[in-house]
Amino acid sequence: MEDFLKSYGTLIIAIYGVIQVWFIALWKRHIKKGKISLYETGTIEIGYSTFGPTIGLNGTLRVLNKDVFISSIDLLVVREKDKAQHIFNWIAFRPPKIDLAGSQPISMEIPSGFLVSPDSPHRFNIVFNDNDLFEEIRPLFNTYITEWYTVADQLTKIWPPSVGTIPPHEIISRKIELIEGFRKSKIHLDMYTHLDRKCYWEPGDYTLTINVRTSKPDRVFTNNYRFSITEPDSKNLKLNVITILEEPISSYQRIQNYPYNFAYSTYK
Numbered sequence: 001m002e003d004f005l006k007s008y009g010t011l012i013i014a015i016y017g018v019i020q021v022w023f024i025a026l027w028k029r030h031i032k033k034g035k036i037s038l039y040e041t042g043t044i045e046i047g048y049s050t051f052g053p054t055i056g057l058n059g060t061l062r063v064l065n066k067d068v069f070i071s072s073i074d075l076l077v078v079r080e081k082d083k084a085q086h087i088f089n090w091i092a093f094r095p096p097k098i099d100l101a102g103s104q105p106i107s108m109e110i111p112s113g114f115l116v117s118p119d120s121p122h123r124f125n126i127v128f129n130d131n132d133l134f135e136e137i138r139p140l141f142n143t144y145i146t147e148w149y150t151v152a153d154q155l156t157k158i159w160p161p162s163v164g165t166i167p168p169h170e171i172i173s174r175k176i177e178l179i180e181g182f183r184k185s186k187i188h189l190d191m192y193t194h195l196d197r198k199c200y201w202e203p204g205d206y207t208l209t210i211n212v213r214t215s216k217p218d219r220v221f222t223n224n225y226r227f228s229i230t231e232p233d234s235k236n237l238k239l240n241v242i243t244i245l246e247e248p249i250s251s252y253q254r255i256q257n258y259p260y261n262f263a264y265s266t267y268k
Helices: 002-031 131-158 169-183 186-198 231-238 240-253
Strands: 035-049 052-064 068-079 084-093 114-116 122-129 204-215 219-229 263-265
Touching (some): 035 204, 035 219, 035 231, 052 068, 052 084, 052 114, 052 131, 068 122, 084 131, 131 169, 131 186, 131 240, 169 240, 186 240, 231 240, 231 263
Antiparallel strands (some): 035 052, 035 263, 068 084, 068 204
8 A cells, every 4th residue: 555655646646636626617617606796876766757667776786706697687666555566677778977067968778688707896877667567658659649740740831940040920829829739639638647647656665676687597686675755756756747748849849848857765
């Protein structure tokens, strides 16, 4: 035995070292699972627009042990008083920047999966919407836009828009009459009623579950929070119905539309 160890001991140690390195590499690459931690930043942005109810989230994703591919992120919102549930899917990535002067339009990207590495945390600024409700209101909204285009065509026939040219007073009066007639039309009233009823951001407490979904392996990492909406916030969010309806009109008139209101709630 002593002669065997003298002859092959060094070789055995070398082979053991190689196997150990190979096993550690195999463990890290195929066996040891990656872990995701989410660090929220700022507040929860709550909105209501042509996309339906929306939520904006900022933060950082950090992974441990190995690279992880994030295939998607979605949210589950539950209103605590009646347990009404709504699923939110991501619809846009926003840059993690703030334009304090408000002079530059906010650019957004179509969301897609991305890779996060242990040595490179990923900052995110994501907008989510209730796509089920969006699909529900879209047909009526398309009808509303079609009706407006009919009015816009009539306005163009009365006086084609021309930069720097002011139409006569009687032409202005006729155009105002057409626009006001559209605002009093049945489609306008139906759209207002429908959008107002579909805005479920009522005052109260809500739970928010963030689901970060990975691919290969397919796993779900969840973070749970609570947030609240105040009475003034709820009223301001419902005022966005007017902004939605006025958007095509103000665009035709080349005037500033009413701004969209948002509620900002702290994580709990």
